[in-house]
Amino acid sequence: MKPQLPAPLFQRISCLCPLVETAYQIAQDHPMMESMTGKVTPRPSSDPGPSPPWRVPTAVYVHIPFCRHHCHYCDFAIATGKNHLKDRYLDAVEAEFTRLGESRPVETWFWGGGTPSELSPEQILRLCQIMRRWVPLNPGGEFSLEVNPDDCDPARLAAMAEGGVTRVSIGVQSFHNATLEFLERRHDPTQVASAVALARQSGIANISLDLIFGSPGQSLELWKRDLQSALEFQPNHFSTYGLTYEKGTPLWKRMTKGDFLPLADDQELSRYELAIDLLEQAGFEHYEVSNFAKPGRRCKHNEVYWANHAYFGAGMGAARYVNGKREVNTRDLDAYLRKSLAGEETAFQSESLSPLEEAKETLGLNLRRQAGARRAEFLQRTGLHLEEIVGSKAEPLVEKGLLIQDMQGVRLTRQGRYLFDWVIGRLF
Numbered sequence: 001m002k003p004q005l006p007a008p009l010f011q012r013i014s015c016l017c018p019l020v021e022t023a024y025q026i027a028q029d030h031p032m033m034e035s036m037t038g039k040v041t042p043r044p045s046s047d048p049g050p051s052p053p054w055r056v057p058t059a060v061y062v063h064i065p066f067c068r069h070h071c072h073y074c075d076f077a078i079a080t081g082k083n084h085l086k087d088r089y090l091d092a093v094e095a096e097f098t099r100l101g102e103s104r105p106v107e108t109w110f111w112g113g114g115t116p117s118e119l120s121p122e123q124i125l126r127l128c129q130i131m132r133r134w135v136p137l138n139p140g141g142e143f144s145l146e147v148n149p150d151d152c153d154p155a156r157l158a159a160m161a162e163g164g165v166t167r168v169s170i171g172v173q174s175f176h177n178a179t180l181e182f183l184e185r186r187h188d189p190t191q192v193a194s195a196v197a198l199a200r201q202s203g204i205a206n207i208s209l210d211l212i213f214g215s216p217g218q219s220l221e222l223w224k225r226d227l228q229s230a231l232e233f234q235p236n237h238f239s240t241y242g243l244t245y246e247k248g249t250p251l252w253k254r255m256t257k258g259d260f261l262p263l264a265d266d267q268e269l270s271r272y273e274l275a276i277d278l279l280e281q282a283g284f285e286h287y288e289v290s291n292f293a294k295p296g297r298r299c300k301h302n303e304v305y306w307a308n309h310a311y312f313g314a315g316m317g318a319a320r321y322v323n324g325k326r327e328v329n330t331r332d333l334d335a336y337l338r339k340s341l342a343g344e345e346t347a348f349q350s351e352s353l354s355p356l357e358e359a360k361e362t363l364g365l366n367l368r369r370q371a372g373a374r375r376a377e378f379l380q381r382t383g384l385h386l387e388e389i390v391g392s393k394a395e396p397l398v399e400k401g402l403l404i405q406d407m408q409g410v411r412l413t414r415q416g417r418y419l420f421d422w423v424i425g426r427l428f
Helices: 083-098 121-134 154-163 177-183 190-201 220-231 250-256 265-281 300-306 333-341 355-366 375-382 386-399 414-418 420-427
Strands: 059-064 106-113 137-147 167-173 206-213 237-242 285-288 291-293 312-314 319-322 325-329 347-352 403-405 409-412
Touching: 059 121, 059 300, 083 121, 083 312, 083 333, 106 300, 121 154, 137 154, 137 300, 154 190, 167 177, 167 190, 167 237, 190 206, 206 220, 206 265, 220 265, 237 265, 265 285, 265 291, 265 414, 300 355, 312 319, 355 375, 355 386, 355 420, 375 386, 375 409, 386 403, 386 409, 386 420, 409 414, 414 420
Parallel strands: 059 106, 059 312, 106 137, 137 167, 167 206, 206 237
Antiparallel strands: 237 291, 285 291, 319 325, 325 347, 403 409
């Protein structure tokens, strides 16, 4: 799978897979959709027609926070030792969906975490049934689900397939035991082969593998072997993330105490460039800062985020974005359960973006894409020309070889994508 500001704006390494955390937003100008206070507001009969995709949500994210272990690099909304609350959690998620007031078809579903594959087969099917009631997936829609290799047993995969899952994102991270041990991953490399085989045997052919580079002591050759091992499984998609040290996490505390030395920037860059070279040679398109896909296999759900279109979802710690307003649900499991089941507001953060703020955010998200921000699309989406946002700030970035500015729009170079956060900081 945002979180805090929408997670897609930043590289995300969760304790399972990359994903953006989203949740429900009820928009006042959508037909028969509740506001967050519970009032149903029908669309006036004089409405000129359907709203554009940046106003009407077409993507749904559900956050499943349960984990057996809290990996020391993870700073996302998770819950360990709470398996007894899974059924109650699904009750709370259903309560969030019920507040929609009526069924609304969508184009994509994404279950992230946390660990969605920690749900039992029965719980997987129950959540699918809840979502079909309130946010049915249109024919041909994409249903992605994050899984851990060691959770992929025949019963779970069969339930996923029965529920309509079309795509699984497997949190491999590495094929080397020492790296997995450092990352506190509980699976071993041999379980990846079983997970991929079981997914395909269940009829889920669209497979994405997630890898992490930049662990202390990881040599360039070791990272190359990780990539080569992953390619042997012939997946449709890759997500490759540089290990980050989020302030406050156990990993960050270990680093600040001097327990280990992180890789230098030039070392991380060499690993990033190696991934691009090997995966592009293997026929993968580097379509986003951290994502690679075979033709026709991009993650449609995440493309909603990078286009800065509307999305909603449900669950602890999830965020929603509709009509320029972002809200984030509480990250406290007990508080989420109590509030949702009581029909109370579950958000603890809310922000309404001004047109200028929304335009800047759109540019930042667009620049994650290989295509960058296209002039016509940006003008239609924001009502502003790119130059009104970028101004003269692009010139030094172009001169440094980090940015390309032409008739099509603005986009990052390979080095610019690696330095994404730095470039965005200079533009804004």
